[in-house]
């Protein structure tokens with residue numbers, strides 16, 4: 384554990400308190416300037432040591448705590464990070480936290496440490512331990528920098544919080560790995576597991592199985608099956624398993640859903656300094672596992688059927704799973720941007736949602752973001768640290784109708800962020816990767832082609848629930864109708880066979896519930912999705928009691 388503070392008295396006090404509780408297991412290193420701290424980290428790296436926790440003072444003369452943590456992350460990306468701030472600096476620290484992915488901030492003084500310091504450091508240590516073991520067993524990925532399949536592999540590993548090392552296939556180290564595996568260029572992207580197995584151009588399901596993510600259920604009948612592993616699904620898994628239901632969650636890609644793509648969620652209760660989607664997902668997944676929920680990834684649910692009292696789901700490979708009750712928490716997906724060239728370059732400079740793995744590649748490039756909602760604003764704040772310029776492109780005349788005031792203020796204060804209103808992307812150019820975009824001014828009709836390294840698309844979302852077919856009632860946009868929405872003029876939905884109305888989150892079929900963004904008329908927020916996941920579990924209990 385390393386702590387850095389330029390005030391010798393504070394520095395000694397932090398180190399003393401840390402030693403008292405963690406000294407038996409961890410070495411506590413104390414530095415009195417950011418430079419000294421970085422030098423210590425380099426030495427630890429050279430010696431092959433590991434760093435669990437970094438605590439840095441926010442206000443230091445030569446280099447701020449934020450800058451220090453940013454540089455420290457290059458050396459020890461898996462170390463958990465906290466910022467020490469004085470009360471007067473809280474606001475500034477919270478603003479600055481947007482710049483670097485800090486886990487916590489601690490107010491000075493932290494007396495008594497049992498209440499104010501140790502719970503925070505305990506949480507940091509626990510999070511580091513959970514990821515730390517995998518840190519040693521590294522997965523290797525050999526791929527092409529600008530290829531969509533290579534991006535898909537990196538994105539999948541990153542979103543599942545599996546640490547990996549990247550090797551470019553056209554560089555010596557990458558070529559050596561391919562040769563060692565007896566493979567040629569056709570094998571790219573190639574994934575090498577920690578035990579040395581090489582997978583040529585693997586599917587995400589093959590990667591998941593190889594890196595130890597669970598893909599197969601332990602049993603074939605559960606109390607509760609949850610489809611979708613975003614905030615609503617994870618919320619339901621935590622509550623379902625903690626309340627004694629045999630619970631399985633099935634996710635087609637990686638847990639976290641849309642929220643997992645967010646670089647910083649600032650309005651979720653209990654995280655005054657914001658939390659990244661990846662951290663929130665990591666915590667929720669561990670919490671669900673702690674209570675005994677099974678979480679299956681890379682399994683796509685393609686059908687839902689009622690079989691007497693059982694509710695059955697089918698996977699894309701034909702396998703099935705049954706339960707007493709089902710919660711649909713499949714959220715929404717981005718609508719595609721239909722401008723010519725976009726589809727061909729998706730994954731090669733064009734990305735839907737935020738692609739955290741692309742941050743370094745944005746260095747000194749011009750980044751374009753399409754969309755005017757909070758998600759687009761957060762992405763702009765994230766990429767402006769790396770890119771030369773970030774331009775938000777919106778059709779409307781301002782961001783005010785679609786984006787929170789606090790985000791608009793933050794964007795306005797950053798020099799390299801621009802907003803182009805009344806503008807649309809009408810073409811993407813590039814052969815093997817995005818090189819330029821043609822933008823059209825909706826007012827004047829004039830077109831302009833601008834160089835562009837990256838395009839991140841954040842436009843409206845749709846539920847993609849076609850696979851449900853007629854299993855449950857949906858509205859004309861595909862959202863699942865529930866509870867009061869299903870009862871019109873006292874008439875219950877067609878086929879309803881109970882002498883009660885559907886519960887609030889219950890669909891047109893008893894025992895099948897919907898929670899989160901996929902539900903018709905839901906509030907599209909992390910907190911409401913988590914809340915609905917929890918509430919759906921209570922209604923599952925009521926359903927089970929009333930059968």
Ligand SMILES: Cc1cc2nc3c(=O)[nH]c(=O)nc-3n(C[C@H](O)[C@H](O)[C@H](O)COP(=O)(O)OP(=O)(O)OC[C@H]3O[C@@H](n4cnc5c(N)ncnc54)[C@H](O)[C@@H]3O)c2cc1C
Nearest residue numbers: 611613614615635640641684714715758899900907908909
């Ligand atoms: C970049 C970004 C930033 C955001 N920032 C904020 C914010 O700061 N604050 C806030 O309150 N909200 C924010 N939101 C909105 C918030 O993330 C969503 O409202 C929330 O994630 C909805 O949760 P959900 O679980 O209902 O659905 P989702 O998050 O959409 O999750 C659904 C999951 O279901 C899976 N799935 C879908 N179909 C299937 C299937 N057939 N089989 C198996 N799995 C399936 C998907 O892969 C996905 O993982 C943001 C959204 C984005 C995209």
